[in-house]
Amino acid sequence: xxxxxxxxxxxxxxxxxxxxxxxxxxxxxxxxxxxxxxxxxxxxxxxxxxxxxxxxxxxxxxxxxxxxxxxxxxxxxxxxxxxxxxxxxxxxxxxxxxxxxxxxxxxxxxxxxxxxxxxxxxxxxxxxxxxxxxxxxxxxxxxxxxxxxx
Numbered sequence: 188x189x190x191x192x193x194x195x196x197x198x199x200x201x202x203x204x205x206x207x208x209x210x211x212x213x214x215x216x217x218x219x220x221x222x223x224x225x226x227x228x229x230x231x232x233x234x235x236x237x238x239x240x241x242x243x244x245x246x247x248x249x250x251x252x253x254x255x256x257x258x259x260x261x262x263x264x265x266x267x268x269x270x271x272x273x274x275x276x277x278x279x280x281x282x283x284x285x286x287x288x289x290x291x292x293x294x295x296x297x298x299x300x301x302x303x304x305x306x307x308x309x310x311x312x313x314x315x316x317x318x319x320x321x322x323x324x325x326x327x328x329x330x331x332x333x334x335x336x337x
Contacts, residue, residue: 191232198225241273245282252283258293262286 201222246263254262265286271277287294322329 191236195229195232195236198229201225237273238268241268241271244277245271248277248279248282249286252279253287253295253297254283255293255295258290262290262293265290 242263245266245268246259249259249262250256266282283294317325317329
């Protein structure tokens, strides 16, 4: 991706330099022809970069919406990126919901919060931030959260 951007910038700088030099005659025509080709290639590369950035944006959005990391590439293929406008923010929830409905196994399960007696609501996702002492002190709640979360 960075190599393509560098190449585009190099082509642009070459075009600017030759225009400033005012090359003329047959050499000028040859240079202009080469520049037109280079300009067309630069435009193709710009389009390719926009599409790659949009595809990566779709993958990132799907991950934030709960897609399993090992499935995000497959899910991204189900999205018609050509219909997305790269100039507008991505509607992540709108993008993910039809895919979640069609392919629920490719998304992480949403774990319900439980309210065990004698403690605040605890869910399996929140266990990772607990210290060993907290887990030991709330062992019954931890077991209940793990039982419901798996």
